[in-house]
Amino acid sequence: MDHLHRPDGDALRNGHSTHKPRILILYGSLRSLSYSRLLAHEARRLLEHLGADVRIYDPHDLPLADGAPVTHPKVEELRQLSGWSEGQVWVSPERHGAMTGVMKTQIDWIPLSIGAVRPTQGKTLALMQVSGGSQSFNALNQMRILGRWMRMITIPNQSSVAKAYQEFDEAGRMKPSSYYDRVVDVCEELMKFTLLTRDISGYLTDRYSERKETAEKLEQRTKLKSI
Numbered sequence: 001m002d003h004l005h006r007p008d009g010d011a012l013r014n015g016h017s018t019h020k021p022r023i024l025i026l027y028g029s030l031r032s033l034s035y036s037r038l039l040a041h042e043a044r045r046l047l048e049h050l051g052a053d054v055r056i057y058d059p060h061d062l063p064l065a066d067g068a069p070v071t072h073p074k075v076e077e078l079r080q081l082s083g084w085s086e087g088q089v090w091v092s093p094e095r096h097g098a099m100t101g102v103m104k105t106q107i108d109w110i111p112l113s114i115g116a117v118r119p120t121q122g123k124t125l126a127l128m129q130v131s132g133g134s135q136s137f138n139a140l141n142q143m144r145i146l147g148r149w150m151r152m153i154t155i156p157n158q159s160s161v162a163k164a165y166q167e168f169d170e171a172g173r174m175k176p177s178s179y180y181d182r183v184v185d186v187c188e189e190l191m192k193f194t195l196l197t198r199d200i201s202g203y204l205t206d207r208y209s210e211r212k213e214t215a216e217k218l219e220q221r222t223k224l225k226s227i
Helices: 033-047 073-084 101-109 140-150 176-197 206-223
Strands: 022-027 052-059 085-096 124-132 154-159
Touching: 022 033, 022 073, 022 101, 033 052, 033 085, 033 124, 033 154, 033 176, 052 073, 073 101, 085 101, 085 140, 085 176, 101 140, 124 140, 124 176, 140 154, 154 176
Parallel strands: 022 052, 022 085, 085 124, 124 154
Antiparallel strands: none
16 A cells, blocks of 8 residues: 555646657658658658657668667667657558558667666657558557557557558648648647656656565565565
């Protein structure tokens, strides 16, 4: 019972960071003409307009998960950006009814924990996908499972752009459409959730089971009952 706490309303209102929300965007294609990359840059423009500090990670030369040491420059870059971010956007094409291997490799290189630190826990996450054919949500559903597994706050809204080759102009900009409107919705919602949770993510992810486990380990080490 010592470790079973009632939710604290004041703790949920703590913190008023003034820096721009830090958003990392990952996209899942290495093609020279990549619609997921074009969509990633469209999201970047919108998020910057909404007040975010945005970085886009380039997955070129990233080795397969466990195919290189964690000191590989592209792995270090990805992990540093993930640690820097307060929210993320994942944009994947759908290939063979699934997210691409490029997308999954990036996520696999971000560890669930480094020592006592969970690099993605409590960060916000928005999901988008592009399809060459009719609208689908397979990649989105898979990424949503991964976001939950990474203990991220995955926002309810999402974007699926069908027949992506029709939705961008020659300059690489997304054309006005209902698909574009949904991309705006997703970026706007991600910003709101990030501003709402970034200062209290530690409290939101403080868990009874972990408090209890920590206390038990302390008792075993000191042979004293924790208070």
